[in-house]
Amino acid sequence: MSNQEDDTVTIEVEEQLENVFGESEEPGDLSEESTEFSDSPLRDLKAIALSIDWEIDDEIMTRLNDEVETLKEKYRGDNVIVLFLRLLGSVGKYIKANKASSHPDAIKLLNTVFINLEKVAMSKGMSETDREKRLLGEVKRFKTLKEDIAISKTVGAKEKETGVPEEAEPMIIEEPQQAGAAMQEELKPSEVEEEEIGRVPGEITSEISDIAQMQPHEAFAYALDEIRQVIKAEFKALRAEIKLWREGQ
Amino acid sequence: MAFVNLKKKEVQVKVVYYGPGRGGKTTNLEFLFNRFKGRIKTEMVAIKTHGDRTLFFDFLPFDIGKIKGYDIRVQLYTVPGQVKYNATRRLVLRGADGIVFVADSMKVRREKNLISLKNLQENLATYNKNIFKIPMVMQYNKRDLSEHGIPLLSPEILKNDLNTQLKVPSFEASALVGTNVVPTMKKIITMTLASLQRELK
Numbered sequence: 465m466s467n468q469e470d471d472t473v474t475i476e477v478e479e480q481l482e483n484v485f486g487e488s489e490e491p492g493d494l495s496e497e498s499t500e501f502s503d504s505p506l507r508d509l510k511a512i513a514l515s516i517d518w519e520i521d522d523e524i525m526t527r528l529n530d531e532v533e534t535l536k537e538k539y540r541g542d543n544v545i546v547l548f549l550r551l552l553g554s555v556g557k558y559i560k561a562n563k564a565s566s567h568p569d570a571i572k573l574l575n576t577v578f579i580n581l582e583k584v585a586m587s588k589g590m591s592e593t594d595r596e597k598r599l600l601g602e603v604k605r606f607k608t609l610k611e612d613i614a615i616s617k618t619v620g621a622k623e624k625e626t627g628v629p630e631e632a633e634p635m636i637i638e639e640p641q642q643a644g645a646a647m648q649e650e651l652k653p654s655e656v657e658e659e660e661i662g663r664v665p666g667e668i669t670s671e672i673s674d675i676a677q678m679q680p681h682e683a684f685a686y687a688l689d690e691i692r693q694v695i696k697a698e699f700k701a702l703r704a705e706i707k708l709w710r711e712g713q
Numbered sequence: 714m715a716f717v718n719l720k721k722k723e724v725q726v727k728v729v730y731y732g733p734g735r736g737g738k739t740t741n742l743e744f745l746f747n748r749f750k751g752r753i754k755t756e757m758v759a760i761k762t763h764g765d766r767t768l769f770f771d772f773l774p775f776d777i778g779k780i781k782g783y784d785i786r787v788q789l790y791t792v793p794g795q796v797k798y799n800a801t802r803r804l805v806l807r808g809a810d811g812i813v814f815v816a817d818s819m820k821v822r823r824e825k826n827l828i829s830l831k832n833l834q835e836n837l838a839t840y841n842k843n844i845f846k847i848p849m850v851m852q853y854n855k856r857d858l859s860e861h862g863i864p865l866l867s868p869e870i871l872k873n874d875l876n877t878q879l880k881v882p883s884f885e886a887s888a889l890v891g892t893n894v895v896p897t898m899k900k901i902i903t904m905t906l907a908s909l910q911r912e913l914k
Contacts, residue, residue: 473780473910477903480778480785484752485745485895510889511861514735 505538506585513578516559516571525560529553539585544595548581551602555609567613577602611694715810715909717783725786726905727808728898731833732815733825734794737854740888741815742773742789745898748891749775770805780906787902794829803836811848811905813897815888816875818855820864823874830875848904849881852897857887 509531516524532553539545555574559566580598584590716725730738739759746757753775771791776784790809792802814833816826834844853871866874868885876883882900886893 473907474903476780477777477785477906478899480780481899481902484775484777485749485899508861511858511863514855514858 504586505535506582509535509578510582513575516574520559520563520566522560525556528556529560532556544592544599545581545585547599548577548584548602551606552577552581555606567609567616569609569612573602573605573609576605608694615691715905717913722783723786724780724783724906724909725788726810726902726909727788727790728811728813728901728905729806729809730789730791730813730815731802731806731829732794732854733817733822733829734796736794736815736817736822736826736829737886737888738791738794738815739771741813741852741854741894741897742771742791744888744891744894745789746773748895770801777902781910785906789898796828799832799836802832803839806833806836807840809837809842809847810909811850811901813850813852813901814875815852815854816871818853818865818871818885819858820866823866823870826871827874845879848901848908849879850897850901850904851876851879851881851883852888852893853883853885854888856885856892857890 509528512524512528512531516528532549536546536549539549552574555570555577559570559574562570580602584595584598715727717723730741732738742757742759746753755774758772770793771789773789774786775789776786778785790805792798792805812833814830816830837844837847853866853868856865859865868883872883882904884893884897884900886897888894
């Protein structure tokens with residue numbers, strides 16, 4: 465093909481693309497959603513959350529904490545968002561304390577909490593029920609993570625004591641919708657605040673240190689009990705979901 | 714190779730957004746979809762993990778109208794950037810007509826960019842495609858993070874690392890706010906269709 469033909473195609477393509485995607489190159493000419501987001505108070509928090517992926521250092525974690533505190537003030541009066549921020553702050557403190565040895569799901573949790581916080585904060589038409597459902601889903605994940613951390617620490621302590629390596633940490637598969645439905649039945653947001661999030665700051669690390677001080681047999685019994693409780697909670701969530709499904713039939 | 718239906722006079726081209734995990738590939742497509750969903754009248758498909766990472770791929774198809782009498786349908790794909798999903802990446806890359814390499818401008822991701830570009834070259838080679846011949850655009854994403862005090866690689870360093878040999882068109886961009894997302898997409902589509910025209914001749 466000659467250069468002239470090549471140019472003709474290029475011009476035609478550019479014209480067609482301009483028809484479909486015209487008036488969009490200017491950074492200031494953004495969609496309603498994007499403009500809203502660029503003005504959003506969550507913009508800085510998102511930048512921080514995105515940068516906490518492979519690289520975790522004190523500086524970025526301190527900035528996360530500062531930003532969370534600033535936003536708590538800004539959103540004072542919106543209970544759901546404040547609770548999301550408290551969750552974010554708690555997980556951030558745990559990651560800051562443990563850095564590379566943090567439980568791998570802690571980073572994932574940080575991300576999902578932020579994503580849901582963003583959805584809740586940016587979606588103007590979202591119903592209160594949906595907002596609470598998203599929050600409860602994250603609280604559920606937070607609880608699961610706490611249990612996982614407790615179990616892995618206990619197993620680690622046992623290995624150290626006996627010198628016998630245990631099997632890899634069990635994976636807890638969670639159906640968010642089930643968990644959300646069950647939590648919704650069990651707890652109202654105000655209760656969540658008091659029972660779950662209200663006692664969160666510093667709690668994970670204190671529980672870990674409690675377990676570390678246990679005798680091996682006590683720690684093992686504790687771990688078994690934790691596993692029992694997780695299974696029990698999962699079944700309860702499943703039953704609640706089946707109940708809801710039956711009611712909907 | 715693009716799908717060309719001579720009878721119906723239709724051409725379907727596949728453009729893949731490639732790059733390291735958390736680099737902004739999905740954000741590029743999300744911006745395009747959110748900005749133009751009223752015009753392109755299609756849906757974006759995304760399959761994600763619980764952590765909102767791309768598990769399989771994101772997919773955004775749209776029509777751009779007639780070129781030389783042919784209806785042109787463009788399909789934008791992203792690949793999962795995480796290292797462990799190479800089989801999926803390779804699968805999505807199959808039949809790609811054009812590539813946008815979304816590089817992460819953050820200093821801490823410098824090595825990840827290089828690994829990902831090397832991985833792209835290897836995966837293209839499995840389909841007997843040459844990274845130096847396939848239409849490609851380089852996007853240096855996340856430039857907006859400098860405003861937040863996050864250390865970034867300069868465009869010169871990014872160019873030296875990634876584009877000295879390839880010498881493909883490049884854009885400094887911020888997929889989050891949309892800066893240069895559309896020009897990147899327009900450039901790769903123009904290059905891909907021009908390349909296709911040459912192949913068909």
